[in-house]
Amino acid sequence: MTTPPHGDRLVPADSHHTIQVRGARENNLADISLDLPKRRLTVFTGVSGSGKSSLVFGTIAAESQRLINETYPAFVQSFMRSQARPDVDGLHHLSAAIVVDQERMGTNSRSTVGTVTDAYTMLRIVFSRLGEPHIGTSTAFSFNSPEGMCPRCEGLGQASRIDVDQLVDRDLSLNDGAITVPGFAVGSWYWQVIARSGRIDADRKLRDFTAREWEEFLHGGATKVKVGSNTLTYEGLVTKIQRIHLAKDRDAMQPHIRAFVDRAVVFTDCPDCGGTRLNPAALSSRINGVTIAECSAMQISDLAAFLAGIGDHSVGPLLSGLRRLLESLVEIGLGYLSLDRTSSTLSGGEAQRVKMVRHLGSSLTDVTYVFDEPTTGLHPHDIERMNGLLLRLRDKGNTVLVVEHKPEVIAIADHVVDLGPGAGSDGGRVCYTGDVPGLRASGTLTGRHLEHRARLRERTREPRGGLTVKGADLHNLQDVEVEVPLGVLTVVTGVAGSGKSSLVHGYLAQRDGVAVADQSPIRGSRRSNPATYTGLLSPIRTAFARANGVKAALFSANSAGACPNCGGIGLVYTDLAMMAGVASVCEQCDGRRFTPEVLTYRLHGRNISEVLAMSVAEAHDFFPSGRAHAVLRRLMDVGLGYLRLGQPLNTLSGGERQRLKLAVHMAEKSTVYILDEPTAGLHPADVDQLLALLDRLVDAGDSVIVIEHHQAVMAHADWLIDLGPGGGHDGGRVVFTGTPADLVAHGDTLTARHLRAYVSG
Incomplete structure (x- = not known):
């Protein structure tokens, strides 16, 4: 029995049991079409760059999430990350997709394993009900609330101390270069404000400063001073460093600044709260002689055992839920963590498993769960447990899509999609779909390597x-x-x-x-790519400049040769006020990033945009010698021959x-x-x-x-x-x-x- 015609073909009546992908062309996908069984575990295999992520994340999951976002009012959508429609002819019978990836869980030092799993929230409620003495509601135990945080460290648990000898050389004067902080070299703007302020003797060795001069030099408050004809704000060296460097997110710093901060700043547990983040009142309340900070510091497997000994019926349902959550963390192989572990310190694999715990107890079914190498960071001993969790999600009536290379995970699949046969332009095609025995007998690269x-x-x-x-x-x-x-x-x-x-x-x-x-x-903007990161762009620009008798700056999309309309990005980002913003290909340069004049200059018949569109392997042949060839050889050696030179780093x-x-x-x-x-x-x-x-x-x-x-x-x-x-x-x-x-x-x-x-x- 069939349904009415759909397009120019008949669609089977049971087609709602499959996710239908038709004409997918995202990134390197070669106009592929396939059906994926619902409520089954499907594993996507293939070499790096074969198109697995483009199909699973960039097409199926992206379209599902985009369609869900479109159901919200325009005002709500304006607060969401905009998502363009994937390059695909059709996606039919999608269900809501939940992506469980390996992205790190941010750099917020206030975020812990306990807060991101809600385990600490539940623990706070338990202490607010059962803790003796009773000190108030659950917010009284929150280090992110003024009611519960340590007033000295404001709930961070750490105090920082600057090692002054990492900032200065006491045997030199300011004029001789006593300040060793990046950006404070003799003659620099920051140096002039201090050395020419009139408040410090720039010719005297720092070792000979009086106590008052030393205090003024290091900790002087903001005051207006005359430097030449300019009126500027003078600050002590430590005061200025705290403002311009230490107030910033460490991961957003430039590498040399980050290295300096790591060297100069010593972090210690807050002397008032001992690193617990909480005020004395929160630390005074106990259950069976144990504080909430001591519970948070316990290994999760030990905390689960401690909570099993609390039998108060007034919080029975809450305790049961908390114990189930902790047992799930143990089952997923994270029993060695503690609730007070800062979430930014988790590895990608640990972060993915923490996210996975949120879904194990969910009552939702008919959801599509999408995983990106869930075995990353797992010892072979732990892979068996991960397999059990994937099968549990499937058995609840969900569709589970997994990008994975490990033979142990491929072995439990109901369905396998093998992409390839190679990477980049040599990939993006379906080499095999079917069960695991069929994959072994298929003769594909994956099939041959399973054993x-x-x-x-x-x-x-x-x-x-x-x-x-x-x-x-x-x-x-x-x-x-x-x-x-x-x-x-x-x-x-x-x-x-x-x-x-x-x-x-x-x-x-x-x-x-x-x-x-x-x-x-x-770290880098959307302009960063393998060519800029490896220094490859420099010899490429030089080669173009010499071949055409023009300046090298023309061949940088961040400099003189950039398309003025898109600023050398190749895309134009349009803010649609209350509706989600849109990124569209620049109409002036057609996504090629450079001015028409620059694109007329050629090297061996190719313009700069065409060279940056090459894969590493193509460019390796295009530049047969010199510095560019040496860089490309190293990229080939590490197995990145399929990457495009101009590919944004945030896609890796x-x-x-x-x-x-x-x-x-x-x-x-x-x-x-x-x-x-x-x-x-x-x-x-x-x-x-x-x-x-x-x-x-x-x-x-x-x-x-x-x-x-x-x-x-x-x-x-x-x-x-x-x-x-x-x-x-x-x-x-x-x-x-x-x-x-x-x-x-x-x-x-x-x-x-x-x-x-x-x-x-």
Whole structure:
């Protein structure tokens, strides 16, 4: 039986059981059409850049959320982020989509695990009812409310102290350059206001200042002074630094300013509240002898056990809900966290799992849940639990769409969509749709690699010295002492929360000669792209300038050659007042970003816009030698050959950002590289390429230290450092050091069991 004709084809009567995608062309999607079964778990596979995210996030989820937003009044829409309609002919039978991604949870220091999950809100109500002595309503326990916050630190829990010797050299005078703060060099504007104010002797060494002069120099309040013919505002050095630097969000700072602030500012627990953020009244109220701050500082698994001992019926339903929430956090592998953990310190994987908890107890059904590599940051031991949660969401009657590379997750799929066959312009096509056995037999790149196993290294390389860590006690580390070998590939393993990041980032990353490439966002405007970030644009501009006998500034979309209508962005953003703003392609430059005159200049037959539209691989052939070729070679080496030179950085995944940073660091000739889960976002076929790159770095004389869960990287290592045995207070210890072969043969840790099964499978 069929329904009436739809367009020029018949649509099956049960078509409402599928999400129908017709003619999707977002980014590199090649006009694809496919049907996705509803109320099933569908996994999207394919190499990096094959179009998975463009299909799942950029098309299906984006259109669902756009249609939902359109149901709100125009006034409400004006407060929402505007979303353009995806480039697709048709999307039929969509349901409401909830995206659970790996975006970090902001940089607000007032946001904690407890506040973002509502667990702390529920705990506050419990204390307002049962706490002795009774001090008021739930807001009396809120560190974000004047009623409950510590008055000294205003609920932040920390006090900052500036190390003056990081600001100045006491053996110099102002005229000799005593101020070492960025932006305060001799002759600079800030320097002139201080040195020429008449309030400070600019020729006297700082060491010889009197107490009054020292106070005036560092902490003098804002006063008007004459500098030449100008009337300016004088401020003491510390006062000015607090205003121009410390009042800003750290992540919004330029890298050199951030490095200065990290060096000069010492953060300590607030002396009044001891870091609890709360005032004395809130800290005086107790349940069974325990304060709300002590509850918040407990490991979540311990807090769940503590609350199980409270049997007061007046808050019975509330306690039951709170316990269920905490048990969900434990079940999802986050039992090692505490409610007072600042949410900005969570990894992308942890943030995604925290968001996931919000939906586990939801009564909603027929929702489309969209996940972006939910196993990121998970040890193989924890992937089984994540799989169980995905299946639970499906079994409640929801459609679950997952972008994932891990064979363990692909194995539980009801339906698989494999995109490819390659990346960028070589991708964007459907290579296979169907069940998992069919994928294995399909002959696609993913199908061939499903059972792929990296072998243990036959001969491990000999270390050349090492980095010694002693007495490491950051976070949950328990007085760890370990030698990290140099000149080899070292992999640090362990379950989530075992202390890997605390050890590596806390005790190794700040040492001389160490370069860190992680997945954190790359700060920059919508103008930033791989060409600008890597310094590639400079030799490209120079080449165009020489070939055409004009100045290089013409070939920068941020300078003289920019289209005057869009300012070199290629898009025009229109504010529609109460309705959502719209971004449209600039009509004057047709999205090419440059003036017509600039586009007449050519290099080997291509204009600057056409060159920036090239993929890294195309540009690598286009620039066969010189500085540009060297930069492009490094981008090829890290597996980013499919990226376009002019692609905005905010469109890159965490794994792509990490590999881009690695390519930049490779030019700096660092001797020790630290990578944090470099396999994130990598297809199994690309993992082999990553391992070959790591081998090249080590064989060239460098040292590579990798935090990683992927068994292929573990098997390929020269040396393993395994932390555990569990997470939180059950972790923080080194449970094994040695070669992968030793771990497989003799180890009894969770990592040993999974690596043993991997290499024997």
